[in-house]
Amino acid sequence: MIELKGATKMYELGGEKIYALDHVDLKVDKGDFIAIVGPSGSGKSTLANIIGGLDVPDEGEVLVDDVNIAKVNDATISNYRNKKIGFIFQSFNLQPTYTALENVMIPLIFSGISLSQRKKRAFECLKAVGLEDRVSHMPNQLSGGQRQRVCIARALANNPEVIIADEPTGNLDSKKGIEIVELLKELNQKSGITLVVITHDPGVARQAKRVVEIKDGRIR
Amino acid sequence: MRFFDYIRLALKNLTRQKARTTLTIIAITVGSLSLILMISILISVRQSLMDTFKAMGAFNLVTVVRDPNSIDNTNLIGSGNNSPTDDNTKKIDDTTLAAVKKMPGVSDAVAIPAGPWFKTMRLDGNDKKTWSSLLASDPSADVFDLILVAGRKLNSTDMDKVVVGSDFLTKYGDPSNPSGLLGKKVLFSSDKGAGYPDWGDLPPKPPFNADKSWWDSQNQGSLEISAEIVGVANNSSMDSQQNYITLGWAHKLMTQLTWQEDDNGMKECQQQQQQQQQAVKMSGNYSNNNSSACDSFRTMTLVKTDNFLTNGYGSIIAKVYDTSKIQSVADQITKLGYGAVTAQNMIDNINNAMLMVGIVLSVIGGISLFVAAIGIINTMVMATFERIREIGVMRACGATRAIIRRLFTFEAALLGFWGGVFGLVISFILVRVVKILVTKYGASLGNLPISNIGNFPWWLVVSVIVFTTLIGMLSGLGPAIRAARLNPVDALRYE
Numbered sequence: 236m237i238e239l240k241g242a243t244k245m246y247e248l249g250g251e252k253i254y255a256l257d258h259v260d261l262k263v264d265k266g267d268f269i270a271i272v273g274p275s276g277s278g279k280s281t282l283a284n285i286i287g288g289l290d291v292p293d294e295g296e297v298l299v300d301d302v303n304i305a306k307v308n309d310a311t312i313s314n315y316r317n318k319k320i321g322f323i324f325q326s327f328n329l330q331p332t333y334t335a336l337e338n339v340m341i342p343l344i345f346s347g348i349s350l351s352q353r354k355k356r357a358f359e360c361l362k363a364v365g366l367e368d369r370v371s372h373m374p375n376q377l378s379g380g381q382r383q384r385v386c387i388a389r390a391l392a393n394n395p396e397v398i399i400a401d402e403p404t405g406n407l408d409s410k411k412g413i414e415i416v417e418l419l420k421e422l423n424q425k426s427g428i429t430l431v432v433i434t435h436d437p438g439v440a441r442q443a444k445r446v447v448e449i450k451d452g453r454i455r
Numbered sequence: 456m457r458f459f460d461y462i463r464l465a466l467k468n469l470t471r472q473k474a475r476t477t478l479t480i481i482a483i484t485v486g487s488l489s490l491i492l493m494i495s496i497l498i499s500v501r502q503s504l505m506d507t508f509k510a511m512g513a514f515n516l517v518t519v520v521r522d523p524n525s526i527d528n529t530n531l532i533g534s535g536n537n538s539p540t541d542d543n544t545k546k547i548d549d550t551t552l553a554a555v556k557k558m559p560g561v562s563d564a565v566a567i568p569a570g571p572w573f574k575t576m577r578l579d580g581n582d583k584k585t586w587s588s589l590l591a592s593d594p595s596a597d598v599f600d601l602i603l604v605a606g607r608k609l610n611s612t613d614m615d616k617v618v619v620g621s622d623f624l625t626k627y628g629d630p631s632n633p634s635g636l637l638g639k640k641v642l643f644s645s646d647k648g649a650g651y652p653d654w655g656d657l658p659p660k661p662p663f664n665a666d667k668s669w670w671d672s673q674n675q676g677s678l679e680i681s682a683e684i685v686g687v688a689n690n691s692s693m694d695s696q697q698n699y700i701t702l703g704w705a706h707k708l709m710t711q712l713t714w715q716e717d718d719n720g721m722k723e724c725q726q727q728q729q730q731q732q733q734a735v736k737m738s739g740n741y742s743n744n745n746s747s748a749c750d751s752f753r754t755m756t757l758v759k760t761d762n763f764l765t766n767g768y769g770s771i772i773a774k775v776y777d778t779s780k781i782q783s784v785a786d787q788i789t790k791l792g793y794g795a796v797t798a799q800n801m802i803d804n805i806n807n808a809m810l811m812v813g814i815v816l817s818v819i820g821g822i823s824l825f826v827a828a829i830g831i832i833n834t835m836v837m838a839t840f841e842r843i844r845e846i847g848v849m850r851a852c853g854a855t856r857a858i859i860r861r862l863f864t865f866e867a868a869l870l871g872f873w874g875g876v877f878g879l880v881i882s883f884i885l886v887r888v889v890k891i892l893v894t895k896y897g898a899s900l901g902n903l904p905i906s907n908i909g910n911f912p913w914w915l916v917v918s919v920i921v922f923t924t925l926i927g928m929l930s931g932l933g934p935a936i937r938a939a940r941l942n943p944v945d946a947l948r949y950e
Binding site: 284317330332345 | 456457460463464467471844845847848849850851852853854855856857858943944947
C-alpha cells in the first residue's frame with residue numbers, strides 16, 4: 236500500500252551533510268502493525284513523517300497506491316494526510332481552547348463536511364475510544380490517558396487507512412500506556428487499520444507484527 | 456473547507472484573545488470613524504451649498520461683472536465691484552443691460568447697483584444698530600424670486616420702501632409674527648461727510664466766508680434716511696442679512712447733492728468794476744478800489760452727481776431659460792468684454808476647494824487607518840507565533856497551505872470588518888448626539904449645515920466596510936503567508 240524506495244532525507248549542519256534517512260526501502264502493507272524502534276536522532280520520526288506525508292524525502296520515492304507522493308502538489312498531499320492518515324503525538328497536540336468534541340472535529344473541517352455531520356462523526360469516534368461522557372470537556376479537564384484517547388479519536392475521524400503514532404505512550408504512566416496500546420491494537424485487529432508506531436518502549440514493540448529497527452538513518 | 460467554517464474558525468480564534476482583539480478593533484474603529492466623519496462632513500457641506508444654490512435658482516443665473524478675470528471672489532447675487540479706479544474694466548450701464556436682455560437664451564436680466572452704502576441701520580425706536588446691507592434691483596424684472604413671509608413685494612415705483620430679510624426679522628422682530636414689522640420704519644444712517652443723497656434734507660448752503668472749521672462741523676454727525684417696511688422675506692437659505700429696495704430709490708440715493716460755488720456773477724461784476732475803474736483812471740478821477748462790492752454777486756448752486764451715470768452698475772444678473780444654455784450665455788457676455796459668473800464656476804470653485812479639503816482630511820484619516828493597519832499586522836504576527844503548533848496540527852490533519860493562509864487572512868479581514876462596522880455605528884450615534892445638542896443650543900452654532908451630516912449615503916456605508924475589511928485583509932496577508940509557509944514538521948516540534 237505504501238512503499239518507500241531509496242528514501243533519503245538530509246540536513247546541512249555546519250556545512251556537513253547529515254543523513255536523517257539514508258536510502259531507506261520500506262513496504263507498509265494493509266493491516267500491518269509496524270513498530271519503528273531505534274535510539275533518539277536515528278531518523279525514526281523522519282521516517283514516520285515521510286510515511287504520513289508530513290515530510291517529503293529529498294531523494295527517492297514514496298509510492299502510495301503507485302502514486303509518488305513525494306512529487307505531488309500541496310493540495311494532493313494534504314488530502315492524503317486528511318483522508319488516509321491519522322496522526323497521534325506523544326504530547327497529544329490538542330487544541331487547549333477546544334472541547335474534546337471540537338478537537339476531534341478538526342480533520343473533518345478540512346474535508347468539507349457539514350457541521351452537523353462533523354458533530355455526529357466526532358461523537359462516534361469519541362465513543363469508540365470510550366470517552367462518550369467527556370465530549371464537552373476541555374483538554375485540561377482530562378487526564379493524560381484521556382487526552383491521548385481524544386488524540387486517537389481525532390486520528391480516527393476521517394476513517395484513515397493508516398495511523399501513525401509517534402511515541403504514543405511516552406507521556407503516560409505504564410498502566411495508561413498499556414491501555415492505549417491495547418486500544419490501538421484493537422483498532423488494528425477489528426477495523427484493519429494499519430499501525431505505524433514509533434517507540435523505544437520494548438513492551439510496545441513486542442505487540443507489533445513487525446519491528447523495524449533504525450540507526451543512523453538506515454534500517455537494520 | 457467550507458466558506459462558513461472559515462468565518463466560524465476566525466471568530467473563534469479572535470475571541471480567544473479578547474483584549475488584544477478589542478484593542479485592535481478599537482484602533483480600526485478610530486481610523487474609520489475619522490474617515491467617515493470627515494467624508495460625511497464634506498458631503499453635507501457640499502450638499503447644503505448646492506441646496507442653497509438650488510433654492511436661489513442659481514443654476515439658471517449668470518452674473519455679469521466688470522472684470523472679465525474676476526470670477527472667483529464675486530457673489531453670484533451681489534453687487535460686484537464698480538470702484539471707479541478699476542480702469543481696466545468695462546462699465547456696466549443700461550446699454551449693457553439691454554444687450555444682455557437681448558441675448559438668445561436670456562429670459563430676463565436685472566441691474567444691481569454697487570450701493571447705496573449706508574453704514575448702519577436700525578429699526579425706528581430701537582437703539583441697536585447693525586451693519587446695513589441693501590440689495591437694490593428692479594422689481595419688475597423676473598430674475599429671482601423672493602419668498603415673503605409677510606407683507607408685499609416691492610413695486611417699481613416704490614420709494615423709501617424696504618423688504619427686510621431673515622436676519623433683520625430675528626434681530627428686530629418676532630420670527631413667529633413677521634407681520635409685526637410691517638409699517639415700521641428702518642433708519643439707515645451714514646456719515647454726513649460722505650455727502651447728501653438726492654432724498655430727504657438738502658445739504659446746508661455754505662456761507663460766503665465758509666472756512667475749514669465750518670466744513671469740519673458739517674462733516675460731523677450722521678445723516679438718517681428712513682424707509683417703511685412693506686415686506687419680510689424668507690431668505691435664510693441665501694443671503695440672510697440682505698434687505699431689498701427698488702432700483703429707482705437706489706438711483707436717488709446714489710445721486711449726490713453738493714453745493715458748488717458759482718463765481719461767474721462775481722467775476723462779471725469785478726470785470727465791470729475794472730472797466731469802470733479804467734474809465735475813471737482815464738478821466739483822471741481816482742477813487743478807492745472797493746472789491747467787496749461784488750461779493751453779493753457770488754452764488755452757490757446745488758449740483759447733482761449721478762453715480763449711476765458715471766460709474767455704472769455693479770453687476771447684471773441674467774436669468775436663462777434652460778440650465779444647458781448657461782455656458783453659451785456666459786460666452787456671449789465674455790465676448791462683450793465683461794466677466795460672467797455662473798453657478799458652474801462657483802460649483803467648480805466649491806468642488807476644487809472641497810477636493811483640497813478632502814485630500815487633507817483623507818490624509819489625516821489615512822494616517823489613522825495606516826496606524827490601525829500596523830496594529831492588525833502586529834496582532835496577526837503575534838497570533839501566528841502563538842499558534843505555530845496549532846498550525847502544525849492543522850496541517851497534519853489535512854489543511855493545505857491555502858487553507859492556513861485563508862484562515863489567517865479571514866481573521867485579519869474580520870478585524871477590519873468589525874472596525875468599519877463599529878466606526879459607522881459610533882459615528883452614527885455621535886452625529887445623533889450632536890444633532891440633539893444643536894437643536895437644543897442651536898443658535899450658538901450659527902448656520903452650520905449640520906442637518907445633512909447624519910445622512911450617510913448607502914455607498915459610504917458599504918465602501919467604508921469594504922475598505923476597512925480590505926485593509927484588514929491586506930494587513931493580514933503577510934503574516935498569513937508566513938504561517939502557510941511553515942514546514943509542518945518544524946511547526947509540530949515548535950515549543
